[in-house]
Structures are given as structure tokens and as C-alpha cells.
Amino acid sequence: MRNIVLIGFMGTGKTTVGKILAKELGLKLVDVDEEIESETGMTICDIFKEHGELSFRDKETQMAKKISNGAGLVISTGGGIVLREENIACLRQNGLIVCLMAAPETILERTKDNTDRPLLKVENPFEKIKELLNQRDEKYRNADITIETDGKSPMVIADEIIEHWKSVH
Numbered sequence: 001m002r003n004i005v006l007i008g009f010m011g012t013g014k015t016t017v018g019k020i021l022a023k024e025l026g027l028k029l030v031d032v033d034e035e036i037e038s039e040t041g042m043t044i045c046d047i048f049k050e051h052g053e054l055s056f057r058d059k060e061t062q063m064a065k066k067i068s069n070g071a072g073l074v075i076s077t078g079g080g081i082v083l084r085e086e087n088i089a090c091l092r093q094n095g096l097i098v099c100l101m102a103a104p105e106t107i108l109e110r111t112k113d114n115t116d117r118p119l120l121k122v123e124n125p126f127e128k129i130k131e132l133l134n135q136r137d138e139k140y141r142n143a144d145i146t147i148e149t150d151g152k153s154p155m156v157i158a159d160e161i162i163e164h165w166k167s168v169h
């Protein structure tokens with residue numbers, strides 16, 4: 001069975017929606033960032049701080065490739081997975097790529113109390129969110145399905161994905 005791969009910016013609800021999807025469809029949820037943290041024994045923040053972003057991106061690519069070999073999974077990715085085309089190419093081989101989108105205001109609201117996102121630990125997170133969204137927008141929209149999440153509950157978003165999923169299976 002094909003995997004469902006959730007991509008999208010930080011704070012678009014990939015993890016929350018992924019949990020609902022896995023439960024509703026009886027699939028296993030695998031989170032790329034969590035796998036990296038358990039394999040390295042380090043938090044994402046510490047990997048960025050001690051080894052730098054490039055080292056994190058290399059680990060992310062390795063992990064994406066490893067997880068892509070599995071089947072019947074809901075795969076939740078980090079927001080930067082789209083930065084390397086090879087990541088999406090391998091995840092797409094056996095997966096439906098679903099992108100969750102949200103407005104920068106929504107993303108700020110959903111991420112503002114969270115301190116474990118190194119890229120948003122800056123003086124003006126709102127500007128940073130807009131800048132990164134601009135840089136990545138085209139890459140996110142290259143997904144098989146794009147879902148706007150503003151004003152929707154995680155359950156409604158999950159239901160939309162399940163409808164698409166059933167129509168292709």
C-alpha cells in the first residue's frame with residue numbers, strides 16, 4: 001500500500017493531522033524529525049546548534065530515503081523536506097505527497113509559543129516565516145494534493161485527505 005506523505009511549512013499541522021490519519025486509516029505514523037532525534041540521540045535544535053543546518057539536511061535526506069522504503073505509512077516530514085528535490089522524489093516513489101498550506105499569520109499563531117524550531121528563533125519570526133514561505137512556496141505546491149488549512153480543524157483536514165486517498169485507491 002502506498003504511503004501518505006505530509007509536507008508543508010512549520011505549523012501547518014502535519015504532526016496533528018498525521019496522528020488522526022494514522023488512526024482513522026489504521027496505518028503507522030512515522031515522523032522524519034522524531035526518527036532523526038531518536039537515531040542521533042539529539043534534539044533538532046541541538047543538531048542545528050552543534051553541527052549546523054547542512055548536517056541536519058544531510059540527516060533529513062538519509063532518513064527520508066530510509067523511511068521511503070516502508071509501505072502503508074503516514075509519513076510526517078519537517079518543513080524543509082522540499083529543499084532537496086531528491087527527498088521528494090524518493091518519498092513520491094511509493095507515496096502520495098500531500099501538502100498542508102497556511103497563511104503566515106496562522107503559522108505565527110501556531111508556532112509562537114514553541115521554542116523547538118531553530119529557524120524561527122529570530123528577532124522577527126513573522127518576517128522570517130514570510131521570507132521562507134516565499135522561498136519555498138513553489139516547491140510546496142508541487143505536491144500531488146495541496147490543502148489550505150486556515151480556519152479548518154485537524155479533523156476536517158484529515159477527512160479531506162482521506163477522501164482524496166480513497167478516490168485513488
Ligand code: S3P
Nearest residue numbers: 009010011033078079080117118
Ligand atoms: C524545519 C522544520 C522543522 C524541523 C527543522 C527545520 C524547516 O519541522 O525539521 O526545525 O526547515 O522548515 P516542522 O515542520 O515539523 O516544524
